[in-house]
Amino acid sequence: MAAIRDLFRFSPSFRFGAIILAVVFGLVILSFFSPYESDDRRAVARNEPPSLEFILGTTSQGQDVFWMLTFAIRNTLLVAGLAVLIGRGVGVLLGMVSGYIGGTVDRLLSSLVDSVIVIPRLPLLILIASIMRGQMSILTLGLLIGLLDWAIPSKRYRAQILSLREREFTYTSVFSGMSVFKIVTREHLPFLMPYLLADVVSGFLFAIGLEVTLSILGLSDLDTQTIGTQIYWGNYYQALLTNRVWVLAAPIGASIIVVIGFYLASVGLSTYLDPRTRLGRLEVKTAVKEPETEPAAVTTQGVTL
Amino acid sequence: MPQPSDSPLLQIEDLTKVFHTRQGFSSKQFHAVDGATLSLQADKPEIFTVAGESGSGKTTLARLILGLEQASTGTLSYKGRSIGALSSREKRAWYYKEVQPVFQDPFATFSPLKRIDHYLYETVYNYKITDRAGANAYIDGILNEVGLSLAEIKGRYPGELSGGQAQRVSIARALITHPSLIVADEPVSMLDASLRMSIVNMFRKLKENQHVSVLYITHDLATAYYAADRIAVMLRGWIVEMGPVEQVLGDPKHPYTQNLKQSIPPINPDAVWNEKMDLAQLDSDAFAHVGCKYANRCPHVMEKCRTHEPPNILHEGRTVKCFLYE
Amino acid sequence: MTNIIEAVNLKAHYISSAYGVKRTVKAVDNISIQVKAGEIYGIAGESGCGKSTLLKVLLGAHRPPLTVVGGSVKYHFGARDLDVLTMDERTRSDIRWKDVSYIPQGSMHVLNPVRRIGSSFYDFISAHQPVSRRDSHDLARAYLSELGLPETVLTSYPHQLSGGMRQRVTIALATILWPKLIFADEPTTALDVVVQRGVIQLLKEIQQKEGSTLVVITHDMGVHANLVNRIAVLYAGKVVEEADTNTILKNPSHPYTQYLIKSLPRLDHRGERVSIPGRPPALDNVPKGCPFHPRCPFVMEKCKTVEPPVITVRAGHRVACHLVTGEVSHAATI
Numbered sequence: 001m002a003a004i005r006d007l008f009r010f011s012p013s014f015r016f017g018a019i020i021l022a023v024v025f026g027l028v029i030l031s032f033f034s035p036y037e038s039d040d041r042r043a044v045a046r047n048e049p050p051s052l053e054f055i056l057g058t059t060s061q062g063q064d065v066f067w068m069l070t071f072a073i074r075n076t077l078l079v080a081g082l083a084v085l086i087g088r089g090v091g092v093l094l095g096m097v098s099g100y101i102g103g104t105v106d107r108l109l110s111s112l113v114d115s116v117i118v119i120p121r122l123p124l125l126i127l128i129a130s131i132m133r134g135q136m137s138i139l140t141l142g143l144l145i146g147l148l149d150w151a152i153p154s155k156r157y158r159a160q161i162l163s164l165r166e167r168e169f170t171y172t173s174v175f176s177g178m179s180v181f182k183i184v185t186r187e188h189l190p191f192l193m194p195y196l197l198a199d200v201v202s203g204f205l206f207a208i209g210l211e212v213t214l215s216i217l218g219l220s221d222l223d224t225q226t227i228g229t230q231i232y233w234g235n236y237y238q239a240l241l242t243n244r245v246w247v248l249a250a251p252i253g254a255s256i257i258v259v260i261g262f263y264l265a266s267v268g269l270s271t272y273l274d275p276r277t278r279l280g281r282l283e284v285k286t287a288v289k290e291p292e293t294e295p296a297a298v299t300t301q302g303v304t305l
Numbered sequence: 306m307p308q309p310s311d312s313p314l315l316q317i318e319d320l321t322k323v324f325h326t327r328q329g330f331s332s333k334q335f336h337a338v339d340g341a342t343l344s345l346q347a348d349k350p351e352i353f354t355v356a357g358e359s360g361s362g363k364t365t366l367a368r369l370i371l372g373l374e375q376a377s378t379g380t381l382s383y384k385g386r387s388i389g390a391l392s393s394r395e396k397r398a399w400y401y402k403e404v405q406p407v408f409q410d411p412f413a414t415f416s417p418l419k420r421i422d423h424y425l426y427e428t429v430y431n432y433k434i435t436d437r438a439g440a441n442a443y444i445d446g447i448l449n450e451v452g453l454s455l456a457e458i459k460g461r462y463p464g465e466l467s468g469g470q471a472q473r474v475s476i477a478r479a480l481i482t483h484p485s486l487i488v489a490d491e492p493v494s495m496l497d498a499s500l501r502m503s504i505v506n507m508f509r510k511l512k513e514n515q516h517v518s519v520l521y522i523t524h525d526l527a528t529a530y531y532a533a534d535r536i537a538v539m540l541r542g543w544i545v546e547m548g549p550v551e552q553v554l555g556d557p558k559h560p561y562t563q564n565l566k567q568s569i570p571p572i573n574p575d576a577v578w579n580e581k582m583d584l585a586q587l588d589s590d591a592f593a594h595v596g597c598k599y600a601n602r603c604p605h606v607m608e609k610c611r612t613h614e615p616p617n618i619l620h621e622g623r624t625v626k627c628f629l630y631e
Numbered sequence: 632m633t634n635i636i637e638a639v640n641l642k643a644h645y646i647s648s649a650y651g652v653k654r655t656v657k658a659v660d661n662i663s664i665q666v667k668a669g670e671i672y673g674i675a676g677e678s679g680c681g682k683s684t685l686l687k688v689l690l691g692a693h694r695p696p697l698t699v700v701g702g703s704v705k706y707h708f709g710a711r712d713l714d715v716l717t718m719d720e721r722t723r724s725d726i727r728w729k730d731v732s733y734i735p736q737g738s739m740h741v742l743n744p745v746r747r748i749g750s751s752f753y754d755f756i757s758a759h760q761p762v763s764r765r766d767s768h769d770l771a772r773a774y775l776s777e778l779g780l781p782e783t784v785l786t787s788y789p790h791q792l793s794g795g796m797r798q799r800v801t802i803a804l805a806t807i808l809w810p811k812l813i814f815a816d817e818p819t820t821a822l823d824v825v826v827q828r829g830v831i832q833l834l835k836e837i838q839q840k841e842g843s844t845l846v847v848i849t850h851d852m853g854v855h856a857n858l859v860n861r862i863a864v865l866y867a868g869k870v871v872e873e874a875d876t877n878t879i880l881k882n883p884s885h886p887y888t889q890y891l892i893k894s895l896p897r898l899d900h901r902g903e904r905v906s907i908p909g910r911p912p913a914l915d916n917v918p919k920g921c922p923f924h925p926r927c928p929f930v931m932e933k934c935k936t937v938e939p940p941v942i943t944v945r946a947g948h949r950v951a952c953h954l955v956t957g958e959v960s961h962a963a964t965i
Contacts, residue, residue, distance in 0.1 A: 168413040171373065175401050176424050176478065177431025190418045358823040359794075467910045468678075497677035498850060502894045503906035524824065527896040531904060554898065568828040570853030572880065572895050 007272055014268025020261030024073060031070035036063065038071040038225045050246050057246035060237035065250050071225035073254055076211055079142040079226065083207035086146030088153055088199050092192075095154035099161030100184050110158070116151040124148065125210060129219035136221050141214070145207045153199050157192065164188045194273045201266035205259055212255060227251045227258075312385040314347040314485055314518060315370065320379035321542075322365055337365040339542030340379070342617070345486070347384070350518045352508060354529040354550065357539035358565075363522045366539070367490050370520065371406055372396050383486075402432055405479035409491040411471035415463040421474055422459050428481045444481070450515070451477045451507060469500040476507070480515060487511075490522045505532045526569055530554045538562050541598045548623020558625045560603045597628070605629055634707055635812055635844045636666040636689065641702035643688045646695075656915045658684035658697070660868035663941070668707075668811075671838055671845045673859030673876070675852060679911050681868035682848050686816055689846070690733060691715040691723060706731070708811055729759045732810040734802055736817040741801050742789040748800055749785035755804055774807050775800075777840070778833060795826030799833055806837050813838075815847045819854055831858050852895055856880055861947070864888050867912050867922035870941060874948040884950045886927050921953065929954055 007014045036043050042062035050057040056065035098109040128144060129136060161184070164170060173183045208227070214220045215228025222229050230251035234240075239247040322338040339362070345353055357363045368374045369381060372388055381388045383403065391400060408414045415421050425444050429435060435443045445455040451473040463471050472492060479487050489508070493501040505528060508519050523529050529536055530550055537547040538561065546559040557563045597603070597610040609628050620630040643659040658681040666672045676682045687693045689704055704715040708730055713722065735741055743751055752771040756762055762770070772782050780799060789797055798818070806813060815834060819827040831854060838845045847859055855862050856876060863873040864885070872885040883889045890907045909926040912918055918925055924934040933953050941951045 168408045168410065169416040171371075171406065171408070172414050172424060172475075172478070173427070174397075175405055176428040177397060177401065178427055187416055187419070190416070358825070469910055497911070498852065499677060499891055499894050499907040500910065501906075502896070502904040505896075506904070506906060525896075526824070527898050530898055531896040565824060566898065568825045569898060570828065570831065570851075570857045572853055572856050572892075572897055573899065 007268055011268035011272065013264045014272070017261050017264025017266070017268060020257060021265055024258050024261055027070045028074045028077065031067075031074045034067040034070060036067050038068065039223060047242075047244055049244070056250045057244070059233065059247050060239075060244075061233065065230075065247060068225050068230060069250050069254055072227045072230050072251060073258065075138055075224055075226040076208055076228070076255075077204075077258075079138050079145070079211050080204045080207035082139065082142030083145035083149060083210075084200055084203035086143060087149030087207075088196075088203045089150075090146075091150035091153035092157050092196065092199075094150070095157030096161050096184050096188070096192075098154070099158035100165055100180060100188075102165075106158075110155075113151050113154050117155070119148075121148045122210070122213065125214065126217065126219060129214055129217075133219060136219070138221055138224050138226065141211060141220055142207070145210050149203060149206060153203075156195065156199075160192055160195065161188060164191060194270045197266055197273060198270050201262050204262055208255065208258065227255050312347060313344045314384060315343075315345040315520075316380070316382045317341055317343050317370075318380045320366075320369060320381055321377050322362075322369060322374060323377045336362075336542045338362045338369065338376075341366060341539075341542070341544050343537055343544065343547060345518050345520075347485070350485075350512045350516050351534040352512055352519045352521055352532055354521045354523060354533035354536040355539060356523055356526055356529050356536055356565075358524055360541060361539040362542040363524075363539050364490060367406075367488050367520065367522050370486075371404060371488050372400060402482040403484050404486045404488060405482065405484040407472075407475050407479050407487060407489040407492045410495050411468055411475050412463055414475045415471070417463055419462075420460055421463050421466065421471070422455070422461075424478050425474070425481065428478055432482050434481060444477075447477045447480050448474070450480065450511065452503075453477065468496045469503065472496060472504060473507070476504075476511075480511070480517070483515070484517060486518050486520060488520045488522070491524070492521070493528065494523065494525060501528060502531075508532060526554060526565060538565070543598060543626055544617075544624075545599070545626045546623060552622045556621075558620060558623070558630065559627050560605055560629075561599050564602075597626075633668050634665045635668040636664070636704070636706060636846070638665075638689065638704045639663050639702055641685075641688060641699070641704060643684055643693060643697060643699045645684075645697050654915055657868050657917060658914055659688060660917070661702070662865075662868070662870055663702075664863055664870065664873070666844060666846060668844055669842055670861060671835075671847065671859045673855040673862040674846065674848045674865060675850065675855055675862050676865035677850050677911060679914060680865040681914065682850075682865050683816070684868075685865070686814060686846075686848050689715070690731070690814060691718065706812065728755060728805075728810065729808050730810050731812045732805045732808070732814070734805045734813065734815040734818055736820060742797060742804075744789050747786055747788055748792075752785070752804060752807065756807065759808060771803075771807065775803055778803055778836070795822055795829065798822060798826070798830055802830070802833060802837070806841065806843075809841050809843070811843050813843055813845050815845065815849075817849050817851075818847065819849070819851060827854075834858060852880075852891070864891070867917050868914055869922060869951065870949070871923065871952070872948075872950050873941075878948060884944065884948070884955050885923075885952050886929055886954075887923050921951075 008018065040063065044054065044058050044062055044064050046058060046060055046062045048054050048058040054064050054066065056069065058064055059068070094109060094113075098106045125144060125148060129141075132140070164187075170183060170187065173187050178186075211220065211226060212228035212231065215222070215226055215232050216235070218232055220226070220228065222232060228251075231248060234247040234251070237247075239245065320338055320341045321336060324335045324337055325332045326335060341362075343353075345351065355363045355366060365374065369376055370388075372391070376389055383400065388400065415424060422444070425447075426440060429440050429443060430437075441455060448454055448458070453470065453473050458466065458470070458474060466474070476487075476492075492508075493504050496504065508521070509532065511517055512519060521529070521532060533550045535548060536550045536553050537544045538553065538559065539545070540561050546553050546557065546562045553562060554566060557566050596612045597606075597615050600606050600610045603610065607628060613628075615626050615628045616631070617624045617626050618630045641659055641662045642657075645654075645656040645658055647654050660681070662685060674682050674685065684693075684697065687697065688699060691704070693699060699716055706713045706715060706726075713726070742748070746754075749768055749771060753762075753764055753767040756767045756770065768785065771785055775782065775784060778799070780796075780803060784792065784796070784800055792800065802818070818834065819830050822830060834845060834847070835858060837843070845859075847854065849855065859876055861873065861875050862879045863870050864879065864887070865871070866887050872879065872883060872888045874883075879888060880892060883892055887907075890905060893905045894907060896904055907926060912922060912925075918935075920936045921927070921934040921939050924930045927934065931953060937953070939951045939953045941949050942955065943949050944955055
């Protein structure tokens with residue numbers, strides 16, 4: 001699309017972010033071609049440092065770090081994706097509906113949101129995870145993280161809708177006969193795109209962070225490879241103390257790179273989508289092309305002074 | 306569509322809208338519209354101007370008529386039906402077809418992120434004016450009425466058009482459902498002086514050709530004089546003078562209307578202001594809460610004015626809310 | 632009478648490039664004007680004609696992407712001659728408020744909302760001359776009472792005053808040090824009609840009292856008619872006509888000015904008003920030749936290719952139009 005091409009050329013942050021993310025997703029795709037299963041143990045020699053045969057070395061359980069990393073990235077992103085879908089999806093919809101309808105519905109929903117926001121998320125998550133230890137799959141984890149993350153965004157979107165609702169083009173839409181649903185989705189949503197995007201990214205980052213935290217604490221599904229569980233197992237087998245840094249460096253480095261990639265790409269995209277710069281671009285593009293058109297001349301007859 | 310019956314098009318009686326503002330633990334009441342009464346005839350389309358300065362209540366009155374606000378007391382009926390009692394679905398089904406708005410800022414009227422013809426098509430489809438096949442021809446016809454064509458604006462964003470063009474599109478959109486009443490809130494104040502007349506001329510022409518009445522809200526008395534058939538002058542929620550425009554602006558009776566007229570800067574170099582106005586007069590901003598609202602600024606104020614609300618008196622062809630004419 | 636401002640062949644463009652699209656907006660295109668000391672000079676024109684940009688350049692307040700690409704602006708304060716475009720920051724802040732001051736559009740937002748008016752006065756005055764709080768208070772009080780503003784204003788916060796009062800206070804602030812040159816940018820826009828009259832009167836009084844030069848930039852011809860001595864009409868970044876107020880209102884020569892005056896609604900009669908066909912050009916796409924030619928009823932072949940120079944048709948009256956050859960009687964009238 002022309003938009004992506006423009007972004008690539010003119011927004012350095014998007015460019016770098018996109019490249020990094022391309023690498024990350026390349027790794028995810030590679031995971032499907034991995035010669036090893038993710039739960040294979042003793043598949044290769046143990047505790048080997050990085051070499052030509054094992055690019056990132058091997059773990060104490062006899063696993064190739066590189067290929068395990070591809071699984072790890074895939075699973076972590078899966079968890080995060082699920083969390084964002086549930087969390088931000090619910091949050092946005094709830095916020096927008098609440099803001100537009102107003103009245104009692106809005107007040108009830110707002111009270112609900114306010115109660116949920118106060119709950120401290122990480123401790124609660126740790127509590128639930130400890131209780132469910134052993135029965136936690138990554139899907140459950142994603143669900144849980146998502147359920148804790150919808151409250152704050154919903155407030156934000158409600159605030160946006162409250163202001164958009166009073167704008168004149170909303171009235172125009174009302175008088176053009178559009179239903180509430182149509183107005184909120186077709187008129188207001190485009191204004192919210194930059195926020196949505198930033199929210200999706202921050203949702204991802206938040207979820208990745210939570211997943212890694214929980215896994216390091218040993219509270220998630222330790223048999224599945226995620227970035228967090230890789231770090232957990234590395235610690236379990238004393239990677240740091242025995243100077244086998246590569247076992248930890250790989251997942252930590254991966255998490256940093258994923259985060260940076262998302263962040264850069266979102267910054268570039270967000271500036272591009274922001275209605276203010278968007279309008280400036282629209283003006284510039286059309287100012288060059290616009291010919292001198294004149295509306296039909298209105299009457300000049302019958303002039304008196 | 307013109308109504309063959311005798312019922313008035315729009316009838317407002319003793320309409321009041323009170324806003325409550327909270328200050329700490331107390332709340333103050335603010336009468337944005339206070340006991341307004343006016344009516345528009347169905348069989349004779351006219352341009353009725355509501356004029357006033359900021360804080361006069363003219364915009365609130367427009368919003369009440371458009372159904373965007375609920376009145377606190379009083380009646381507002383359109384073609385015999387009370388508007389306050391309508392649900393929003395009923396409004397959408399009937400009222401919004403009959404009454405359409407034109408707003409002050411043509412660039413706020415449309416979302417800058419949407420192509421401007423989107424609203425035209427939406428209006429046509431949502432009110433089932435024509436089917437998809439006939440939409441283009443119909444919209445082009447309406448645009449011709451305002452001096453534009455579909456080819457000129459199709460696919461363009463509001464920012465690509467000039468203020469004058471965008472406002473014309475806004476008026477065209479309002480005409481699509483063949484409304485009987487257009488409520489125009491300062492429709493030309495954001496346009497350049499040289500473009501204003503073309504829009505005002507167009508309203509006059511539309512009144513004749515499309516049989517649509519226009520409620521024209523403005524603070525610009527000179528344009529009001531040119532455009533309107535009748536005028537109502539508002540002050541702090543009251544209608545203080547109402548009648549045919551030649552009478553009210555040609556020979557104003559209410560002291561406030563007289564003051565307004567004198568304050569308009571004359572363009573004719575032979576008629577420029579000669580007397581100095583008393584600048585201190587501007588400071589008594591407090592409009593009285595008891596009695597006549599103009600009492601503190603009125604040069605003819607009497608004792609009665611500070612304690613009693615003046616009645617609406619019929620005098621020389623217009624109604625004046627002033628004790629001077631009792 | 633000496634000239635206090637001299638702008639010669641001034642050209643200022645907005646040059647911007649975003650996402651690969653380059654755009655040049657010729658906001659001020661070869662403007663030369665001279666403002667005489669002690670007069671009230673009006674700059675008239677509709678939106679998009681370049682008058683706000685011209686103001687910025689005359690004040691020397693232009694910042695990128697607004698770039699002056701040609702010409703000069705000079706102030707002549709008696710013995711001092713200053714080149715506005717090249718003067719250093721030190722001189723600029725020195726003359727600011729003391730010799731040259733500026734009443735911005737939307738004055739209501741200029742006052743600091745968390746400081747009392749009296750303190751704002753103190754801030755402004757003490758920035759230019761050493762003065763105690765009490766002295767500045769006295770000075771402000773004396774000045775305000777001269778202008779008909781009550782003393783209570785000094786102890787109030789801006790939000791406690793009405794919009795019109797705030798505007799007048801801002802004007803008082805801008806003129807308390809008796810600057811020789813005052814610029815007023817749309818001083819009456821967004822004000823109620825009764826307050827507008829008060830503001831116009833106030834400006835007149837100040838100018839008469841202090842003998843300063845007042846430059847008023849506004850699209851409102853009513854303000855020009857009742858305030859200024861001479862008017863320059865701008866169109867598409869150029870001066871199309873300049874004359875004294877009477878001539879512009881009663882006997883304009885340029886077709887655009889004629890149309891402009893005739894399209895104004897008047898309270899003395901309700902006859903059909905004229906409207907100008909077409910619309911003003913976007914400043915990044917100005918027509919070749921005379922910028923008004925697409926809309927001019929008297930357009931000739933020459934107008935489409937050759938830009939009409941600004942000619943002095945008689946003393947104090949300049950016009951840029953091919954129809955005007957030096958004798959005003961030859962100019963066509965609409």
